[in-house]
Amino acid sequence: MRKTVWCVASDARLHWREWDGEVVLFHENSGNIHHLNLFAATAIRQLLEAPADSETLTERTASKLDLPVDDEARDGIEQLLTRLKTLGIARVAPS
């Protein structure tokens, strides 16, 4: 998982709503709705800005929320990427 570079699917049509630190993301392609906490929402927004491998995404997300870059964050991002792949929101970036 280390070196794989991830990106948001190029054709993904995402619509955001945010209230008091909670985010709702509507993924129009699949019709799914996701209720996210700030950590998950920030990570997806970071990935939208630029493809990244899991370690880089952990650093960018943690720094955005001024959280430590620790094992908990790394595990969190790795699991998030796996889930986003299953949901069809994220893909392994074409090399």
Add this chain to the structure above:
Amino acid sequence: MNGGCDSILRALADPGLLLSMDLSDWDLFIRQARRANLLSRFAVMLRDQGRLQSVPARVRVHLESECALADQQKRVVEWEIGCIRQALDAIDVPLVLLKGAAYVAAALPAAHGRRFSDVDILVPRARLAEVEQALFLHGWFSEKQDAYDQKYYRKWMHEIPPLRHNQRRTVIDVHHAIVPRTMRLHPDPDKLMTSTRAVDEDERLRVLSPADMVLHSAAHLFLDGEYSNALRDLVDMDQLVRYFACQEEFWDVLLERSIELELDGPLYYTIHYLRKLLGTPVPGQLVERLDGRPAGGLPRRWLMPLFDRAVIAHHPSCSDHLAGIARWMLYVRGHYLRMPLYLLVPHLLRKSLRAPSGEA
């Protein structure tokens, strides 16, 4: 020909007629078209021609509802195709789409406002087990838990039991041939595979050739013995041939190919009903050559009266008292073509004992 069904057939032939209908005409038309799964096709057509506003308000509500459904179904099929690709790309098997899903992927007019039930795909028979396992690992599970159904599908049918995605509840039919293996006619699936066309850049998403697309739909309609969507299938084929007819040698290739795949019988009935019900323009030369072909299987003069009733019997107002019998006889024929007689009777008995419709 029973008069009740005219409103749909006439509207298919000349959509302009819709605008001259009054409220009571619409009352019958909406119900007939809905039952034939064609209402969304008319709704999308009127929307695209900018004519929805000239339809009475109370009727327009139903047409707008059907447009929303049609747009949704196109999104859903596109999303499903993407999900199936993810599973098949992982094992390096190209995805060959059939019927409705193919029309969407190839952006054909036949997809416009079409209603879908499942996504049909064609895979090489040799890799069937791998495909089923790859789909399993991506969340598709076989619905038919009943051992008899599993055996029946795998032994006698041209597809494995339907697979349902456990989270999205959508269904795939995985075919390894376009006509049941044991059918007395043997169109060779490899011929179909080699002539598929890519619809995307990396050539992994494919559809059948134009002629094969029409012949597959014709085989499904006139061999399988299932007529609840007959008119929708005929409209599909009408849209396909009108679109492909602009290709130089389309009609000749279609006839040659039908003979090569032993599907000239179903093609004969398809051309007959396209011309009779939908007024589809077909070159006279093709009609004559098809008429001249020997009628393999049951004589045409036996089957024609059955098809006449079965094809349009989608609504009480269009079917006479013989329609039910006609459809049943064609259902039996569908199975007769597929299974040896000694298996046919027990199979039909089993099916009728478990008939799904609301028996007591």
Add this chain to the structure above:
Amino acid sequence: MNVSDLDDADLARRLRQGCLFLETGPFISRIQTSIESVQAGIALLYAGFPVHDNAPFADFHVALTRPAGLRRWFRPQVNFLFDGWTPFKPLPLEQAFAMFEWGMNWCVVNHAHKYLVLHAAVVEKGGRALIMPAPPGAGKSTLCAALVASGWRLLSDELAIISPDSGQLLPLPRPVGLKNASIDVIRTRYPDIAIGQEALDTAKGTVAHMKPPGDSVASQQLMAMPGWVLFPRYREGSALALEPFSRAATLSRLVGNAFNFTVLGRPAFECLSRLVDDSGCYSLEYSSLDEALERLDKLEVSAS
């Protein structure tokens, strides 16, 4: 002309011949049945609803018939037909009126995709609608019936029908479904409100329907703007607690309760997001109906 203007014989004749055109909210339904319990239920509970003479176009053609054959005498049954097609398995004859109500809901949920339809109760006061999305068994129908019986206008007890472009809620004030204990609760609190014949041992236990108030039916064409989204939860012995509820969770739950969210897609998302922006979102835990009614009467339009 309303149902109440027809004498029983005329109503029964129209139903038998399949030419009763009943207007409920935005829909006209052509209804055919010879089953007395359904005729009686319509006469009692649909009194205030308009009836049309031979409307040229009906949105839904429904019928309730008794299947032929053995089933006419032995454990008799009833079938719901939608334009001659039976979408459901038959039910025991005693549940005929309940099947009529369930079937009418099914017609709307499957064929009205011009609107976004949520499974929720909707009542209105002071021009603003209170929407109560409904996980089963949350006591929603009792609270809804009590609110309506104590002065709120009934839009619907089961179907919130929202126009995606205007965001307004369309009334469909058909009879309010009551289950098991709530039948007696409502009957004792409001003895003068008509309640239809009880249908025993349906999958949801005993079911009966409360007649909608006359003025709710009279104003069934008057739409309402959303005011509040409320998640009620009846809990034996709990103290009354009206708490603000996360707007993000409210939107997620509204989508979870929508019948045709994915059919409409993005317009549905925009419509529900606006609704959440413009409404006060609360959860309400209660054990006393009086306390709940009193507290809800004091809801002000949130100055969001």
Add this chain to the structure above:
Amino acid sequence: MANDMDKNTELMGDKHSPQPARRKFLIKSAAASVPVILTVTSRPAMGGNFCTPSGFLSGNLSDHGDDHDRSCNGLSPGYWKHSFPKQFEDVRFSRVFGGVWVDGRGVPWEPDTTLKQVLHFRGNEDRYRFGAHAVAAYLNAEHRIRLHYPMEVDTVIDIVRQVLTVGMYTDPSTGLSMDAMEVKEFFEGTYH
């Protein structure tokens, strides 16, 4: 299925996690670097009658669907945690799967950790909650007939055992391989 959306999995818990209050903590826990996604999945049955009746709307109207085809109704860790079957009460995780999993920092569990204990582990005691989902999949397979679960017991054990020993499950017939997180995602896909 009465509507076309269904609330199901969340990344750091599962559908049946107890009171909304706990979920509120999870969602609000912006401070903790724990991603939470509560997904409402679109279930757009295609075909005509897309809204098949279900309990709450249409009483007990059931459609003509062929009774034999029940969908797979696997149950989640949260369900099994609250209704743990007696006969597996003190069965050890390692006896079933031939090994143990690890906690949040990769430290192996005690050898006698039971299936039931695993279901009560929190995020940092069961990395990726892989253990909890392995237990749920195993219990689903043990009740395979009643639940129409699509996997046999030994299939589940084989998948989990490979992850425990080599960190990866490789499917023989397709050559596809899945790491612990992907296997967890797969198991989650089998819950109703």
